[in-house]
Amino acid sequence: MTIETSPAARPSAPGRIFAASWFGPLLAAILMYLFFAVTGGGKGFLTVSGTAGWLNTAAELGIIAIPIGLLMIAGEFDLSTGSVVGAASIIVAVGTGFYGLPIALTASAAVLLGIGVGSFNAFLVNRTRLPSFIVTLASNFLLAGSALGLSRLIAGSSNVSLKDAGFLEPVLATKAYGFNISIVWWLLEALLGIWVLQQTRLGNWIFATGGNLDGARRAGVPVSRVKLTLFIWTSVSAAFVGTLQAVAYNSGNAVSGQGYVFQTAIAAVIGGVLLTGGFGSVPGIVFGTMIYGIVSLGLFYTGWPTDWLATFIGGLLVVAVLTNNLLREAALRRGRGRS
Amino acid sequence: MNQPLMRLQGVSCAFGNNLALDSVSIEVQPGEITCLLGDNGAGKSTLIKIMSGVQRPTGGTIEFEGRPVRFESPRDAQLLGIGTVHQDVGLIPLISVARNFFLGSEPTIGWGPFRRLDHGAARRIALEQIAEMGIRRVHDADQLVGTMSGGERQALAIARALYFGARLLILDEPTAALGVKEAAIVIDQIKRARAKGVALVFITHNATHAMAVGDRFTVLMHGRVAAQFLKGEKTREQVLDLMAGGEQYTAMELAD
Ligand SMILES: Nc1ncnc2c1ncn2[C@@H]1O[C@H](COP(=O)(O)OP(=O)(O)OP(=O)(O)O)[C@@H](O)[C@H]1O
Ligand SMILES: [Mg+2]
Numbered sequence: 001m002t003i004e005t006s007p008a009a010r011p012s013a014p015g016r017i018f019a020a021s022w023f024g025p026l027l028a029a030i031l032m033y034l035f036f037a038v039t040g041g042g043k044g045f046l047t048v049s050g051t052a053g054w055l056n057t058a059a060e061l062g063i064i065a066i067p068i069g070l071l072m073i074a075g076e077f078d079l080s081t082g083s084v085v086g087a088a089s090i091i092v093a094v095g096t097g098f099y100g101l102p103i104a105l106t107a108s109a110a111v112l113l114g115i116g117v118g119s120f121n122a123f124l125v126n127r128t129r130l131p132s133f134i135v136t137l138a139s140n141f142l143l144a145g146s147a148l149g150l151s152r153l154i155a156g157s158s159n160v161s162l163k164d165a166g167f168l169e170p171v172l173a174t175k176a177y178g179f180n181i182s183i184v185w186w187l188l189e190a191l192l193g194i195w196v197l198q199q200t201r202l203g204n205w206i207f208a209t210g211g212n213l214d215g216a217r218r219a220g221v222p223v224s225r226v227k228l229t230l231f232i233w234t235s236v237s238a239a240f241v242g243t244l245q246a247v248a249y250n251s252g253n254a255v256s257g258q259g260y261v262f263q264t265a266i267a268a269v270i271g272g273v274l275l276t277g278g279f280g281s282v283p284g285i286v287f288g289t290m291i292y293g294i295v296s297l298g299l300f301y302t303g304w305p306t307d308w309l310a311t312f313i314g315g316l317l318v319v320a321v322l323t324n325n326l327l328r329e330a331a332l333r334r335g336r337g338r339s
Numbered sequence: 340m341n342q343p344l345m346r347l348q349g350v351s352c353a354f355g356n357n358l359a360l361d362s363v364s365i366e367v368q369p370g371e372i373t374c375l376l377g378d379n380g381a382g383k384s385t386l387i388k389i390m391s392g393v394q395r396p397t398g399g400t401i402e403f404e405g406r407p408v409r410f411e412s413p414r415d416a417q418l419l420g421i422g423t424v425h426q427d428v429g430l431i432p433l434i435s436v437a438r439n440f441f442l443g444s445e446p447t448i449g450w451g452p453f454r455r456l457d458h459g460a461a462r463r464i465a466l467e468q469i470a471e472m473g474i475r476r477v478h479d480a481d482q483l484v485g486t487m488s489g490g491e492r493q494a495l496a497i498a499r500a501l502y503f504g505a506r507l508l509i510l511d512e513p514t515a516a517l518g519v520k521e522a523a524i525v526i527d528q529i530k531r532a533r534a535k536g537v538a539l540v541f542i543t544h545n546a547t548h549a550m551a552v553g554d555r556f557t558v559l560m561h562g563r564v565a566a567q568f569l570k571g572e573k574t575r576e577q578v579l580d581l582m583a584g585g586e587q588y589t590a591m592e593l594a595d
Contacts, residue, residue: 199455204445207433207438211431211432212431216431218391218429222412278431
């Protein structure tokens with residue numbers, strides 16, 4: 001006969017950590033770091049500037065990857081972030097760099113663009129019930145073409161310089177020892193994301209919306225509003241990154257953001273977010289993003305041809321999906337979630 | 340006679356050209372159990388989805404406490420104190436027992452931007468309420484619902500509806516996945532809710548359960564009301580016939 005544990009019994013702390021969805025990504029991040037410390041350490045991967053390099057890359061990606069991950073937990077995709085980054089950066093660059101408008105005005109316009117695109121995506125997804133994959137793919141193309149066309153029409157180029165961004169310079173372009181201020185914004189957003197997911201009703205609704213849409217709706221969860229919030233969060237963070245890049249690198253580029261379309265989703269999946277929704281964590285997404293940064297910059301320090309970066313990332317994605325699956329199954333067997 | 344808590348009049352619901360409900364009228368009274376009977380596909384679940392705001396009717400009117408209501412979402416129904424356990428329980432497998440229990444009605448503590456989920460209260464209440472249902476194997480409110488058995492999930496959903504369904508409690512085949520003992524507990528809980536003045540709608544294919552607790556009965560057949568009667572007005576055989584879709588169920592049994 002087994003002895004029943006008392007109702008107050010709680011699983012042990014190690015058990016909880018092992019079952020948490022961020023444990024695998026953390027382990028992978030450490031392994032990746034060690035790997036490149038060994039293979040690229042002699043050539044500068046471990047130096048301050050090497051560390052700043054991968055963290056800077058991870059930060060800009062991570063600012064978008066966090067809401068992308070939350071959106072994926074809620075069961076939706078957003079492939080339009082790439083165009084929002086480009087469009088936001090070109091709005092700021094053309095407005096302030098080309099026409100000399102105040103930066104407060106053009107940066108607000110960029111944020112408004114983010115709100116607009118997010119609302120548009122959410123509206124179509126909620127109304128038509130079409131998969132967000134296709135809806136946001138369409139808006140990515142719509143916006144990519146428009147941003148490119150308009151910047152060529154107005155400024156005669158897809159790349160417009162921005163010399164002085166006024167009060168936004170210190171906010172978005174500060175650097176210390178090679179570390180960009182974007183890292184701070186990234187970590188602040190991560191804290192916000194952790195708070196939302198673990199401690200707020202919205203967090204509970206995000207899990208439920210992605211875990212069982214019908215069940216969530218019947219339980220009274222405003223699923224359309226959850227999606228609207230997350231689509232807007234995603235697009236606004238993409239607009240933020242576009243503005244940040246225009247200010248920090250002194251130029252806006254209408255096509256520069258397209259890499260984010262897949263990189264953000266890859267970072268989220270490597271970070272343990274379930275593609276079909278309902279499962280994932282913000283620390284996991286942060287570690288997934290770090291892995292992306294470590295790999296893309298680390299490969300450079302190894303001295304191996306960087307042409308193989310995509311292959312490396314692809315392999316990593318396969319491994320990540322498989323191990324995350326195993327870990328999730330283990331969690332289900334142990335029956336412990338984090339509440 | 341008392342004013343009914345909820346009254347549906349001439350409610351219809353069409354899916355394409357499949358008329359799942361055809362001008363159905365039904366009343367539920369506080370402190371009474373209304374049994375909804377009928378064979379598979381008769382329209383029982385569709386009717387209670389309309390009563391709980393999940394499905395919008397394509398015709399007819401709904402009154403709650405004498406006032407006409409239109410449910411835009413299940414939330415609207417919940418706000419009136421309507422708790423529902425649907426046939427496919429509808430829990431979220433990859434989140435915990437406590438998070439499931441309070442989904443949509445999460446308790447919070449703190450103020451303004453620091454308002455946060457009261458995980459402690461949620462865990463404690465969820466475990467207490469599940470224990471009330473006679474489920475002995477769930478001790479950890481952080482357990483993922485996906486790891487519970489079908490019956491345990493059903494018990495969780497019923498406990499949740501009992502906890503939140505202050506005025507009207509709708510149960511769509513709540514005992515289908517339950518063991519004999521757990522089913523008896525559910526029946527007992529249903530009676531206790533009735534004694535507290537809650538109105539109940541109870542769908543079941545189990546004639547014994549229906550006869551044991553039902554105060555009034557509505558039998559649906561192909562989306563229409565085939566019969567409505569009060570407790571004691573029909574014999575067990577007549578009820579069985581009606582539940583089998585009007586065919587001579589007892590006769591079939593005898594012919595074997
Ligand atoms: N969402 C839907 N779309 C199309 N048809 C539906 C839908 N929901 C129900 N129906 C149809 O409505 C009819 C009644 O279904 P309903 O689920 O209400 O039956 P029921 O009486 O609950 O049956 P059971 O005893 O098997 O649960 C069926 O013919 C079913 O096919
Ligand atoms: Mg049914």
